[in-house]
Amino acid sequence: MTEQQNITAEDLIGPPKVDLIQVWLTSIWSLIAWFVGSIIILIAIYFFLQKADWFDSIYAYIYIVTATVATLVTAWINYIMNKIINPDKYKRWTIIFVQNFFLTIFIFSILIFAYVIVGTKDKEFLIYIFTLHITIAMLWYSLISEILSNYRYSLIWIYWTYIWALLSIVLTSVVFLSVWDSNKSLYILIWLLLIINFSINTVKSLFEYGYYMYYTTTWMDQLGDIYYQIEKEEKEILDKAKKELESFN
Numbered sequence: 001m002t003e004q005q006n007i008t009a010e011d012l013i014g015p016p017k018v019d020l021i022q023v024w025l026t027s028i029w030s031l032i033a034w035f036v037g038s039i040i041i042l043i044a045i046y047f048f049l050q051k052a053d054w055f056d057s058i059y060a061y062i063y064i065v066t067a068t069v070a071t072l073v074t075a076w077i078n079y080i081m082n083k084i085i086n087p088d089k090y091k092r093w094t095i096i097f098v099q100n101f102f103l104t105i106f107i108f109s110i111l112i113f114a115y116v117i118v119g120t121k122d123k124e125f126l127i128y129i130f131t132l133h134i135t136i137a138m139l140w141y142s143l144i145s146e147i148l149s150n151y152r153y154s155l156i157w158i159y160w161t162y163i164w165a166l167l168s169i170v171l172t173s174v175v176f177l178s179v180w181d182s183n184k185s186l187y188i189l190i191w192l193l194l195i196i197n198f199s200i201n202t203v204k205s206l207f208e209y210g211y212y213m214y215y216t217t218t219w220m221d222q223l224g225d226i227y228y229q230i231e232k233e234e235k236e237i238l239d240k241a242k243k244e245l246e247s248f249n
Helices: 009-013 020-047 056-085 093-121 123-149 151-177 182-218 222-248
Strands: none
Touching: 020 056, 020 182, 056 093, 056 123, 056 182, 093 123, 123 151, 123 182, 151 182, 151 222
16 A cells, blocks of 8 residues: 555556666666576586486476576566566566466476477477577566556557567577587576576666657657556446446346
8 A cells, every 4th residue: 555655646647657777777687687597507507417317317307497497586586676676566566476476387387298209309409498488488477577567558568579579589599509519508598598588678678768758758658548448448338238237127
């Protein structure tokens, strides 16, 4: 309740307030989240993947568990970071944590088959499944966090998703094409999490900042008005249905 009292009427009407300092802080904090996630990947590389002969039968499971834990921890740190930087926007953190946990189970249950199938044929290609896993997980963690925090502007997150997806494909392709040695490519997994997490947070913040500047300059809010019109139409339909039921009775 105290958090909602700090929100001004302008904040409730328009898009979330974002300035360049918040963009900078978000980018810096994403590096901290990456550092924690990379520790998890490093542990997996040194204690499991580099001793593959000992864990040959569970090689695919080591990959998927590593990706799952690393992305989930990184996503939670990202949200805590966002809550510190912009507490008025990120209030539903319990709901978001629960939804991210359910999403983790969903992604795990789907990709486990790809990990096992690829692992039985050629373990070298597990890195590519790992890359896909991290990309999908980090993207959807971010989308869920933003939509549940401020659903009226979910179109912003959908728009930047396309740009970020193209950017991540280009960056990861360049990274993997430049390294052919499978032993060295294991360490690229660490930098892969950095590239994806940093680009997600930075591109998202820049999109928010750009739209907020557009709003404060023109005082036009097309994205927010879309959901206002939808809510208005749904309310009119419900009111009409109630009146019809009352007249019928």
